[in-house]
Amino acid sequence: EETDETEVDPPPKAEIDDPITDDRPSVETPENEQEPDSQPDPDVDPPSTPDNSSGEDIPVVDPPSNDEFPPTTEEESSSGTESNDPTTGDESPSGTGLDDPTPTEPVLTPEPEFEPTPPDISGFTVLTINGTDLSDNLLGSDNDSEIFRGFSGDDIIFGFAQPDNFFGGEGNDLMFGNQNEDFLEGNEGNDTVFGGKQNDTLLGHAGEDSLFGDQDDDLLYGGENADWLNGNLGNDTIKGGDGDDLAYGGQGNDVLEGEAGNDFVSGDNGDDILIGADPNITDAGQNEIDTLVGGTGADTFVLGDEIQVYYEDGDLNNLGLEDYAIVQDFDSTQDIIQLAGNAEDYRLDVQPEGLPQGTALYHTVGGQDELIAIIQGTSFPVVLEEDYFTFV
Structure with missing residues (x-):
């Protein structure tokens, strides 16, 4: 040899x-x-x-x-x-x-x-x-x-x-x-x-x-x-x-x-930058439930980009309870949530019954809300018009 x-x-x-x-x-x-x-x-x-x-x-x-x-x-x-x-x-x-x-x-x-x-x-x-x-x-x-x-x-x-x-x-x-x-x-x-x-x-x-x-x-x-x-x-x-x-x-x-x-x-x-879905496919986040934890530091939670909204299945007949992200420790004094589109495309509400506790983030599609994320960790209500939401 x-x-x-x-x-x-x-x-x-x-x-x-x-x-x-x-x-x-x-x-x-x-x-x-x-x-x-x-x-x-x-x-x-x-x-x-x-x-x-x-x-x-x-x-x-x-x-x-x-x-x-x-x-x-x-x-x-x-x-x-x-x-x-x-x-x-x-x-x-x-x-x-x-x-x-x-x-x-x-x-x-x-x-x-x-x-x-x-x-x-x-x-x-x-x-x-x-x-x-x-x-x-x-x-x-x-x-x-x-x-x-x-x-x-x-x-x-x-x-x-x-x-x-x-x-x-x-x-x-x-x-x-x-x-x-x-x-x-x-x-x-x-x-x-x-x-x-x-x-x-x-x-x-x-x-x-x-x-x-x-x-x-x-x-x-x-x-x-x-x-x-x-x-x-x-x-x-x-x-x-x-x-x-x-x-x-x-x-x-x-x-x-x-x-x-x-x-x-x-x-x-x-x-850190945290993305639960795969941003390089056309149906990013569909049929999956991801948990995102930023930890210490100023973190960015990415729920959409210039191309698409993540966790959006486009089905007008349901709320999208089968695919969403759980943002577990959002700190509004330093963290960022990135979304696709504009603030008018979303609304905030209580979480749907049976899902983890937190603020539900919905993407509005043709009169039907689509659950995108549940935001946890903040001690006061989050507001879409605040600087901790950024839109692309």
Whole structure:
């Protein structure tokens, strides 16, 4: 078996079904900033993965000792540790966050297309490390950039000091990016992925995945099924994808989109932008009930854009009680609610019988009201003409 140590161009872009982007200016956030004492609990059971919703820094994981993994030669590590049948590496990977009493008024529209891109590893010595169809332990090195391909099996993959690309393949994989800018794609199975330091890209895809950005400005995309996503430190961009997702921004000024499914979206610390629906489809928010929690900071709750009203099904025969957002902790002294159209297009009232308590926000359509959101957290009535509502 031979180990491929050559200067190579970066691997091709990984394709995902939904793009991720973050156009906001970067804002530095002290790493020692503390989380609030408590965090809202969604009425769901989180997956059985490490809970870092407190926002504490996830430690960079040291590589396992030789007692934990059997020693391997360089040739063995390039093809996994549990099979004598080498994988040549010719097969491509299968994967396809200011207490100002006058709120600001960001205008948010659907983002342009963006494809997450693996870090540029040209200029580094690149080592391709392939797993097998069994469960492999794949370890990188301090000196090289690695391209890891786990293939089948429940793999454990550790990167080290240089930028690495991870492709978990099938199975329930555990991946640690560690020190540099890494690209980590779980693909099939219920994967657990830690970005580590620097600006990482984490993709879950199929399965119920747990993604932890850790430090710096990370991109997290859950993909299919119900995922757990935590940006932790930095100004992160988080998208749930399909399924009933739990998305936490952590510290920093984050952008969070629940997308399809009944999502729980929490900004936590920082001035966050929260979107429960998928703004890039024509029926954003239909047939879903999302919970939006801003946390501390001046947050923006997006319920519509220049193109469409979210959670509007266009049915004149009902009130739209099957699709709406719950804005759980609206603070009128600093938060913003963004709506499509004009104030005359909406009205406020008590919540419909049987729904969560709060102020109901209706979009008026041809004489029929359509429930868009239930606003909670304020101690006095909200008024559409106040500055905390912005219209686009």
